[in-house]
Amino acid sequence: MKGNFIDNLPKVYGIYTGGFIGFIIIMAIAEQMGMTAKAIGIAFVAFTVFIYALIGWLSRTAQADAYYVAGRQVPTVFNGMATAADWMSGASFVAMAGGIYFKGYGYMALLVGWTGGYVLVASLLAPYLRKFGCYTVPDFIGTRYGGNLARFSAVVVLTVASFTYVTAQINATGTIASVALDIPFQYAVYVGLISILLCSMLGGMRGVTWTQVAQYIVLIIAYLLPVFWISNKMGAGFFPHFMLADEVARIGELEQQFGFVKNAAADLKSVPKGLAGITKAHSAVNATPWAFISLALAMMMGTASLPHVMMRYFTTPSVKAARKSVGWSLFFIFLLYSSAPMLATLSKLSLIDPNLPTGIIGKTFAEVEAIDWYQNWNQANLMFISDFNGNGTLELNEFFMGGKAVVLATPEIAGLPYVISGLVAAGGMAAAMSTADGLILAIANAISHDVYYKIIDPKAETAKRLLVARVLLVVIGFAGATIAAMEIQGILGSVIWAFDFAMSGLFFPLVLGVWWKRANRQGAIAGMLGGLIAGAWYLVWVRTGGSGFLGITQLTFGIFGSAVSFVLMVVVSLMTAEPDKATQKMVDDVRVPSGKTILGKSH
C-alpha cells in the first residue's frame, strides 16, 4: 500500500470489516456442515482476540508521545469509533438490554445519562484539555493548579474511579471467555487479562487506539445483526427502531392482562441468585421525575469526569478535531444505545406473548421444560421457572431470567443459527476488552507519568519511563483480575459507582480549571479530596443502613459528593490568594484554539 498508515485507514479497516464478515459467512457454512456449537464459539473468540493482539504488536513503539497520546494524529471519525469502544463496556453490551427488559423506563435514565454527558464533554472540557497538550488528566490538574499535592490528589481520584470500573470489565471478559472457551471462571479471568494486555502493552495508547477501532467494528456488527434479524423473523418490521410501536403497545396490553403478581418472600428464596422476574411496566413511566433525573444527571457528570474517556480526545490532531470527534463518538454510541430498547422489546414479547410460537407464558411446565433452549440456559443458571401457585401453567411471575440472557439467549430463543450466538460472544468480548484496555492504561499512565516521572524522578529517560509504564500496566491488570476473580460485586453496580466516584472528585476541579480563572490550588485540592471523601462516606452510610437524604441513593451518591466538592472548591479558593499572573495567562491561552499547546510535544 502506498502512503502512510493514517492516510490508508479507511482502506485498512474496510478490508478488515470485509474480512470479518467473510469469517462470519465461513462459520455459518461450517455450522451447516456440522461444526459443533462449542467449536464455533471458540473459533469466534480466538480469531478476534488474535487479530487484536496482532494489531497491538504492529503498533509497538518506543516514543513517549506515541505511547501516551498515539502521536496526536488519530483522525476524528476513527477516534470517534475508538472512543465508542472505549466507552461501551461489557455492561453496555451484555447488561443494558437486560436492565431495560426488567426495569423499563426507570432504567432508561442510564441511556439518557450515558449519552447526554457527551454534550458536557464537548462544550466544557475536551477541546480545552486538548489545547492544554497534556498526556493524562492529572497532568492537566497538576499544571493548571501547580504543585505535587494537586497532581497526586487527581491521581488518587482517577485510580479509585477507574479501578472500581476495571474490575467489572475484567469480570465481564472472564465471564464471556469462560462460556465461549468452556473453562472455569477463575482461569478465564486471566485468559481475558492476557488478551487485554496484548493489545496495550507494546503500543500504549497507539496500540489501544487501533485495537479499539477494530473492536468497535466487531461489537457493533454483533449487536445490530441479531436485532435486525430477530425483528424481521418475528415479522415485527424490517427496521425495528422505527417500527416497534405496535409491539411496545402489545407488551403493555399483556402486562395488563397478566398483572404484576407479587411473589411471597419464601417462594423467591428458591430462585437462583442473580435472576429476576418481570415486575415493572415496559414503556409506562414507572419512576418519579427526581429518581429518573438524578440518575441521568449523575451519569452525565460522571461521563465528563472519567479520565479514560477524556484522554481519548488528547489523541486528535487539533482542537477543532477534538470537538468534532466528540460528536462522532456519540454517533457511534447512539447506534448501539438506540438498539438496546428494541432488543429488550423483541426479547420480552417473544417470551411472553402466547400468540407467538416462542412464547412460554401460559404453556404448561412440562412443555417449557422440554424446550431445548430453556434446558441450555437453565443449566447455565440464567433461566428458571417454578410453579408457585401449583396450577401447572407458567405465569409471568413464575418465570425468572438473568439480565445477561436478554442479549446472549434471545438469538437462540428466536431460532437464529448458532453462528449468531458465537458472534455475540465475540462482540461482548470486544466491548469488555476495549473498555478494560482504556481503563488500565489510564491508571498506569497516570501513575507512571504523574507520580513516577513528574514527582519521583523528573530526570528519567524515555526508555526508563516507558518501562515503568509497562510494568505498572501488568501489575494493575493482575490486581484487577485478582479482585475480579473473587466476584465481590455485580458488573453493573460497580460501573455506576465508578461514575459517581469520578464526578465526586474530578468534575468541578476540571470544569472550573478552564471556566473560572480564580480557581486556585488550595480550592482544587479541597474540592478533589473533600468531594471524594464526602461521596465515599455517603455510599458507606447508605450501604450500612443509613436513610440517605433528598432521594440520593447508593447509585447517585456522586450528586452529594460533587456538591460538596463544588462548595469546598469555591469557598477555599475565595479564602486564599488568587492564582499568579502566569497561571492566569495559561488559562487565557487554553481558551483559544490557536497557538502552541501549554505543555510541549514531549514533556
Added chain:
Amino acid sequence: MSNQQKHWEKTRGLLFITLAIWFVFSIGIFLFGAEMNEVTGPFGYPWTYWFTCQGSLGAFVILIFWFANRQEKIDEEFGFSEREDE
C-alpha cells in the same frame, strides 16, 4: 475590550445556549414524563418512551455537531482558529 475578551464572551454565550438545549432534552422533558407518555409521538411510540430510546439521544448527537460548527465560526471570526501546520 480586547479581541480575546470578545472571543471568550461569545464562546461563553454559545456555552449557555448549548447547555440550555442540553438541559431541555436531558432533564426538562422528564419533569413531565408521566403526562407526556399519555400522548402518541413519533413512529407511534408514546412520547416519553420515544425520547428515552431515541429522541434525546439523537438530539445530543445533533447538538454536539451544531455546537462544534458554531464554535469554529466564533474562532474564525476573531482569528483564533488553528492553522493547518500547527
